[in-house]
């Protein structure tokens with residue numbers, strides 16, 4: 376009998392989600408749970424890997440056991456995940472040897488400076504498409520192996536496994552039978568050669584990472600294993616995996632060269648499909664693997680912004696000036712403009728295209744007339760300006776003018792945020808009907824692998840727009856504001872002093 380559904384798991388930075396899609400790409404069931412964030416020291420961010428697993432499997436089981444569906448109708452499962460986050464566990468017991476070090480964590484910034492100052496940047500960029508930064512997994516692995524007692528010896532003896540969150544989940548779902556990842560997640564470790572499509576021995580030596588802790592690398596759309604864990608009441612084949620931003624690019628059906636999407640979640644991630652050959656950035660963007668599907672590799676240029684919606688979270692939880700993230704729209708509308716206030720949300724340093732690990736959050740332009748509305752507006756605009764900086768860098772790299780930006784992520788519900796993006800970036804900002812594009816992308820990869828969907832054409836028919844935002848602000852005013860933002864960014868840079876370390 377023909378199966379009716381694909382289950383997608385979206386393991387994000389702040390929550391674990393499970394979503395059931397039908398053949399039309401419509402959401403049938405959704406379950407979501409937040410989990411604990413740990414900030415042990417300034418600039419450090421950790422998750423409990425066991426809590427990642429327990430929250431994710433609980434959400435999956437909630438859907439599988441839902442009385443509204445028959446579990447036997449689930450054709451396959453796709454996994455998408457927060458990328459770069461690093462977990463190392465014991466191959467025999469399956470117990471993590473340290474908390475997951477989250478992508479936002481800056482503890483290895485000084486180690487990265489050492490590699491940069493020693494002249495390794497061009498080699499690393501040529502091989503991985505990445506710029507040396509604490510963001511990626513390589514130095515996080517190194518840190519765990521160097522700081523957890525006995526870890527390096529155990530790694531050398533083959534007793535430990537490294538994985539990004541997808542690998543960890545596959546390991547758990549298959550009860551330790553499968554240690555694998557997909558090319559998109561591998562391409563974010565700073566250890567994977569995106570041209571030869573192999574773990575790179577020179578980089579493994581450079582970052583002191585033993586080969587045998589690494590997972591096998593597969594495409595985004597193939598059989599990884601079957602769920603056999605007791606927590607899930609039925610066996611489901613896992614047939615799709617992709618890092619969340621690449622999954623969102625696919626879920627937004629940006630399958631043609633030049634198409635771009637931006638996700639406004641905890642961070643913001645602008646990704647443009649650049650076709651079948653990698654494009655090296657001259658403007659400090661990342662070259663990354665968009666996906667590998669049906670024997671074809673697609674590359675992308677990406678601008679990763681560390682703090683997006685998290686700035687609004689901070690206004691809510693840190694400053695306490697908002698009751699909810701959604702209230703930011705209403706409060707921003709109490710003022711007609713930012714009143715000259717700029718907020719550079721470099722709370723964990725600045726990502727693309729500035730790449731300053733030592734920048735910190737800066738609120739500037741405050742006068743006696745500044746009120747809550749201006750600060751909230753400045754925080755929303757701070758997200759928009761960062762996205763715009765990335766967009767301009769991508770345009771400079773590709774020579775293409777972006778006419779349309781597809782958007783998704785939790786914060787796109789905010790119309791002020793969307794309108795201002797169109798105002799300063801001077802392009803159409805297009806919000807689709809299905810906002811769960813990350814999970815949808817993972818579902819598409821899983822579904823294509825098992826013939827649930829037959830072709831990309833079938834998927835293209837599913838994409839529908841909800842609302843289009845077009846520029847309304849005068850271009851001259853937009854230009855003036857972008858100029859002032861640039862001044863604010865300069866002031867936020869190099870705030871924390873770097874202590875030089877030698878890692879040889």
Ligand SMILES: Nc1ncnc2c1ncn2[C@@H]1O[C@H](COP(=O)(O)OP(=O)(O)O)[C@@H](O)[C@H]1O
Nearest residue numbers: 387389640641684685688700701784785786789
């Ligand atoms: N209406 C809103 N306006 C502005 N920001 C919002 C709004 N709703 C959610 N956010 C922000 O979006 C983020 C959540 O988006 P989501 O896509 O769920 O994040 P993630 O996948 O990174 O966990 C939070 O940082 C939150 O502050």
Ligand SMILES: O=P(O)(O)OC[C@H](O)CO
Nearest residue numbers: 387388457458640641642
């Ligand atoms: O969990 P998100 O949606 O904030 O995405 C995190 C990114 O994958 C980090 O690179």
